[in-house]
Amino acid sequence: MPKYVYRFSEGDKDQKDLLGGKGANLAEMTRLGLPVPPGFTITTDACRAYLADGTVPDELAVQVTTALREMEEELGRQLGAPEDPLLVSVRSGAKFSMPGMMETVLNIGLNDESVLGLAEASSDARFAWDSYRRLIQMFGKTVLDIDGDHFSERLDAKKAERGVTLDYELDVEALKELVAEYKSVVLEYAGIEFPQDPRAQLDMATEAVFRSWNTERAHIYRRREKIPHDLGTAVNVCTMVFGNMGETSGTGVCFTRDPSTGRSGVYGDYLVNAQGEDVVAGIRNTLSLADLKTLDRTSYDELRSAMRRLETHYRDLCDIEFTIERGKLWLLQTRVGKRTAAAAFRVATQLVDEKLITMDEALTRVTGDQLTQLMFPQFEHTGDNEVLTRAMPASPGAAVGHIAFDNAEAIARTEAGESVILVRRETNPDDLPGMVVAAGVLTARGGKTSHAAVVARGMGKTCVCGADQLEVDAAARTVRVAGRDDLVLTSEDVIAIDGQTGEVFLGEVPVSDSPVMTYLRRGLEEALDAAGNVDTRELVTSVDRLMRHADKVRRLQVRANADTPDDARHAIHRGAEGVGLCRTEHMFLGERKQFVQNLILASTEEERDNALAALLPLQKGDFIQMFETMNGKPMTVRLIDPPLHEFLPDLTELSVKVALDRERGTLDPADEELLAVVRRSHEANPMLGLRGVRLLLTMPGLIELQVRAIAEAAVERLKAGGDPHPEIMIPLVGSVRELQIARERAEAVLREVSGESGYKLDFPIGCMIELPRAAVSADTIAEEADFFSFGTNDLTQTTWGFSRDDVEGVFFKEYLDYGVFGVSPFETVDERGVGRMVRLGVEHGRATKPNLKMGVCGEHGGDPESIDFFHRVGLTYVSCSPFRVPVARLEAGRAAIFYPSSQED
Ligand code: PEP
């Protein structure tokens, strides 16, 4: 019989697939002997079985009973018993943390009888009735899908009636009344009595957690975080311990290092006399851990020692949720903590310096996505902008935009092309859609562990929180600033938020390079000189150390896709080792379009030669500049790829013009002729039409023009003492014969120019592999190729049989929802389909030529996950946009550590 239930003492931290992250870590802490309340985990297998069948597997009930009885025996108490009842929490916990996405129900086991037993056992009737009303509220909302407002309205009314403002100021009688009212809410809106059977509560809560895997907000979160939809969640059932048992109790969250800077020390929030969700919701302002030290030295010391133990054990920054129940510390959760990108780099090298991890491991602790975040620009502090307030810097970056007060506004305005900052009093999981689209998030309440802060950090979105000087009135759509009665901000106003300093500015603020960008552009010394403080210097140094280590260990070379000298320069500054794709189509655009038209319209050889002759010096000039920039480094020049009609006027526009001119009697015969050509060259599916090598072979003089321009430019550079390394690349090859013809014609030109100039010009000639036919016949194509470059853009289009322009905006959202793909195949290479094509191409190609150089130049060349694949499949290099070059270097280094044995040969 499948094992669906694991006691905390049975699992360990490596069982995240089965027990979820939270369950696996609870098990690990239990194994370490840390104070974890007893409990058990229901596996993700059980959830998946539930999601597949719509019912809980039969074995589960039996196994839960066994685990529960063992727990009851261990504690000497029984779930929901009338005397001294055992109460449990039920929490979701998937493999990947999804903060605030799924459900939690606390105080399971309370009913009309056991509430009295709890009152007696705790000698605190107020606490017992408060726990009961919390259970009904959470259960009603989470398990019975009752709108939470029905409960909070009753709570607010009760506080108003009693003349108090805070929840804990309600007395026992008020809470008893509230429990009765809540029960009637349940009856009214769910049509059932609030279940009195503790086991029924437990089972219903478990099922609700399973169901919560498929809520819309969980789907959105997973899509964004690229978490597969089929993992399911585990359910953790844990003995309740109470942070709301008076002044010697409390609950908190702490980090072993600062999750926003990486600085080592004690960071956390603590709330006296409160339950866990009070901290995360950011409803009350919290104390710091230093305050806890003065309040309860024993628990503080015990917590500090647990923190150190966990950090040493996990050899990483951990975050920990804890509760102190009447002076006794309990650990409720730990995990390797989410952190900002800057903290990730700093913590990684700090741990190396503390000899807790090696440089190789450090490289696995940072990601290309984090590096990307650090490359984002920052505000330029000119002092011109009014600082509205300074609050908690919760997630870094610089965001500017109009104020948006809710999801609907944020979505509508971003769709209309505006940048918005989502401004809320505090956020909760319902605000996720707005957070996803907004440039940044600003909240008036909550600390570094509030929902807004945790979720924004996870998304890499700029966030400032706890701006308590701001009064956000979402209903009136206004923001007022304390002490500034004259100022009322509305959706019309632009604000800027700084995720590093916590500053909120009024109006647009100009942005400049981040320190990491300064480092990447100008090197370590200049970046250190420019760094304003120790933290920035440490960050830049960490990035430098890790980048250098990545360069040392990586096997993949990194090149850039660059068509202009400017792009090429940027790429070199960021560490590119060559150009992997110089698209030459732009050389036919602008004023040169006229020559291309002349070429297409040419009816005699002379006319054609004239058009080509006009283009030659222009293209040669372009190549000279590129070779000069790339001096000494390889540069793959791809001959023209798009269909020629892209260089002709638009069919509809020209048809209208010709029709109008004809009517007016002003028709130019040349226009009529042009229209005939445009009509003739119009294609139903241009992506699959006369382009690439097909065009090069059928349009007389085109290959010769381009190869001559390359060769003559190279000669010019050689004469000037330069060191040009062109590689000539033929696009869209499907058959070896195509490449053979193109090659012969290119070689003939090279020989000619060689003869004319006296320089030896034996440049490599290769082709793109971007059609399935090319991939599957790569063994024969390799006979004529000096190198391959996989064009995964076209290879994705042609393997799937859809064109990017036609499908991406049309049905990809539905396909992602259906799970046809977890992420767009244009973003991350589809390993099972397109990836297999690449693999075939590599294997066949190398079967013919074992040392054949192979790269990739589709956009996937800069995508972290795809780079990992390209490493594993044994490519020689990836080529990506200049901005992505550092990311590719880092990811190539990481791939080499994760897959050390993946060698080219
Ligand atoms: C490709 O197809 O992957 C490629 C790099 O070529 P292009 O995007 O220019 O078609």
Ligand code: MG
């Ligand atoms: Mg292509």
